[in-house]
Amino acid sequence: MLDDTLLDDPAALQRADHDRALLSLAGAGARVRTALRQADAAGLDRLRPDGRPRTVLVAGHGSALTAAEVLAALAGSATLVTPLPPTEAAAPRADRAGAPPVFTAGLGWQLPGWAGPLDLLVISSADGGERGLIGLAEQAYARGCAIVVTAPAGSPLAEAALQVRALPLPYVAGVLPDEGRPAAPAAEPDLPAEDPAALWSHLTPLLALTQKLGLTQLPYDALPGVADLLDAAAVRCRPDAAAYTNPAKGLAARLAGTVPLLWAEGPLAGAAAGRFAAQLADRAGRPALAGSLPQVLTAHRGMFTGQLGAGADPDDFFRDRVEEPDPLHLQVLLLRHLPGTAAGSAAGTVAVGEQDGPAEVTEDDERPRSFGASRAHRLAAAHDVRLTEYASTRPDPLHALADLVALTDFAAVYLGLAAAQS
Structure with a gap:
């Protein structure tokens, strides 16, 4: 059983938090504000949509797909929102240094057969290096889909977005590693734990986009209000x-x-x-x-x-469980x-x-x-x-x-x- 006293030891919690998950969650509100500001700077505020898409397809993995589920819940029956998880996992080759490839290197995505010019594809990635997502963007471009890509600036996926005439939106990363702390043990080097606050970096530009397209009926200050709520939650749930x-x-x-x-x-x-x-x-x-x-x-x-x-x-009374x-x-x-x-x-x-x-x-x-x-x-x-x-x-x-x-x-x-x- 868990020793409850461990939860009331902030120093012990900090020592155990190798990848600074608590700090990442504490900064979730700041990430929402930064994502909104950078999305506007990327051109979202100047977007003038011509009608509404028939379907919004959201491709990615992990929290990117959770963001798609949230969008579907908020959009209701007004718009069809379809998450696109990876559908195949080919065996990737090791890199030139001989290191094993990361798990996402072998993932592949496939557009539905009916997807076409009436549909919007949103690709969201925290890494921006997935070859499968780049291939998906190329598929969508060949089909005439409208494309939006959320990825770290300078990543291969962000560069590919320019080639397929997609609207590039920045992915806001979390806290940087602390040089004075030991690195987290890599139990699964090819499949590390996801940043716990990554959801908000995927969800914020997605909701800002769909609000601009009229797919969700959120108050104008809904997203800034989310940032304030996340800040308040960080205070309530702080380690001390x-x-x-x-x-x-x-x-x-x-x-x-x-x-x-x-x-x-x-x-x-x-x-x-x-x-x-x-x-x-x-x-x-x-x-x-x-x-x-x-x-x-x-x-x-x-x-x-x-x-x-x-x-x-049935023999709960008679068993010796000492x-x-x-x-x-x-x-x-x-x-x-x-x-x-x-x-x-x-x-x-x-x-x-x-x-x-x-x-x-x-x-x-x-x-x-x-x-x-x-x-x-x-x-x-x-x-x-x-x-x-x-x-x-x-x-x-x-x-x-x-x-x-x-x-x-x-x-x-x-x-x-x-x-x-x-």
């Missing part, structure tokens, strides 16, 4: 804040020693839940299952009566967006405030639940499985997403850092 006042540390401690089921209500919370599952795997090395209500109730119900259920062991590790149990985390509501005033209820980000919604809360949420609570209660619900009441859906993602990103990083010291 004690676990009882730091919501991310509290969530990390709650998930320790459990198998999390990440349930979401609505497409926006669904994107946040999928993001959290990916971060738990990448940052904490923990498996988690994500899904949306109500279909996830059917998909996950078998685990409530299986070996991970709270009452699954020398055995604590068993894993299920933990349900329900993410919701409840715009325009306020938490109940009963004793013990944590207010879901407009200024404090998402907070736990307790059983004393008097607001009516949806059918799916009610079924989720009944299923968990019937099998003695702990269910924790977090909700954001911000009226703007993008701001609610920022609340949920900021909390869960910090929680995944804290869980991984504390587990590394155990």
